[in-house]
Amino acid sequence: MRQLLTQADLDDLPEDPQTRFIAIHELCTGRFDEAMKGVPNDEQWRARQLERRYASILLASGKALEIEAIASLRMPDVFNGNEDEFGDFIHNVEHVVTQIMHGNSLRKYRNSIELHGSTKDRLFALAQLMREHVERLDLPDARKDALIEHVNRFILELSKRRLSIAAIGVLLMHVTLAAGEIAEGGTALLHLGQEMFTAYAHAQQEQDRERARQLPRGDATPTLLIASNNASPPPLSRPVSESYSADLEDEIPF
Numbered sequence: 001m002r003q004l005l006t007q008a009d010l011d012d013l014p015e016d017p018q019t020r021f022i023a024i025h026e027l028c029t030g031r032f033d034e035a036m037k038g039v040p041n042d043e044q045w046r047a048r049q050l051e052r053r054y055a056s057i058l059l060a061s062g063k064a065l066e067i068e069a070i071a072s073l074r075m076p077d078v079f080n081g082n083e084d085e086f087g088d089f090i091h092n093v094e095h096v097v098t099q100i101m102h103g104n105s106l107r108k109y110r111n112s113i114e115l116h117g118s119t120k121d122r123l124f125a126l127a128q129l130m131r132e133h134v135e136r137l138d139l140p141d142a143r144k145d146a147l148i149e150h151v152n153r154f155i156l157e158l159s160k161r162r163l164s165i166a167a168i169g170v171l172l173m174h175v176t177l178a179a180g181e182i183a184e185g186g187t188a189l190l191h192l193g194q195e196m197f198t199a200y201a202h203a204q205q206e207q208d209r210e211r212a213r214q215l216p217r218g219d220a221t222p223t224l225l226i227a228s229n230n231a232s233p234p235p236l237s238r239p240v241s242e243s244y245s246a247d248l249e250d251e252i253p254f
Helices: 007-011 017-037 044-064 083-110 119-135 141-156 166-180 184-213 243-249
Strands: 112-115 162-164
Touching: 007 017, 017 044, 017 083, 044 083, 083 112, 083 162, 112 184, 119 141, 119 184, 141 166, 162 166, 166 184
Parallel strands: none
Antiparallel strands: 112 162
């Protein structure tokens, strides 16, 4: 029987506890559903074993990652005809997972801008100028090709609906490093990078103003709630970070 979760799986998952749990849930659920399809009708005991393994992994992961809304759930008794217990457990897990996904989505929204109109045109024009400038720099071919590739990847990001702070941050990091390696052309390269960041910052500022006008005031930290009416909602073990530095690691597109 295939393992629902391996050490190799865990080694490749993101570090943030909530994002990590989402990935574990998605991975294990896919494997669990696939394994359940292969259980013969006359061997339902195997299905109960799979249910228990699946629940055990999710519960253990919630405890290891200190996600209290998951860790506080009770292990379902699947072997004594209590099918509702397993169903309630899955319902509660999915309830928490959905809240985490909404939080992740909102965090990415806050740390990105919508690409449209003059902002998109301005960033695209600056990226094109940057690529042309890099092609003329006195850099080793391998170094120049690598920098052009970073610019090209950024241009691809401009074809999406939203642009993250991570995408522009990574490009500017490589631009800054390259500018320090050359005797001529570095100042112009840094200027183009500054112009790109300024265009992004203005769009972010306008988006924040619009968001402030639309949303009610209040900075309350969201709480993950389990779906059971009989359980007290435990507090988040770790607040969702809204800082650029935390999101840069999660959203680097290349």
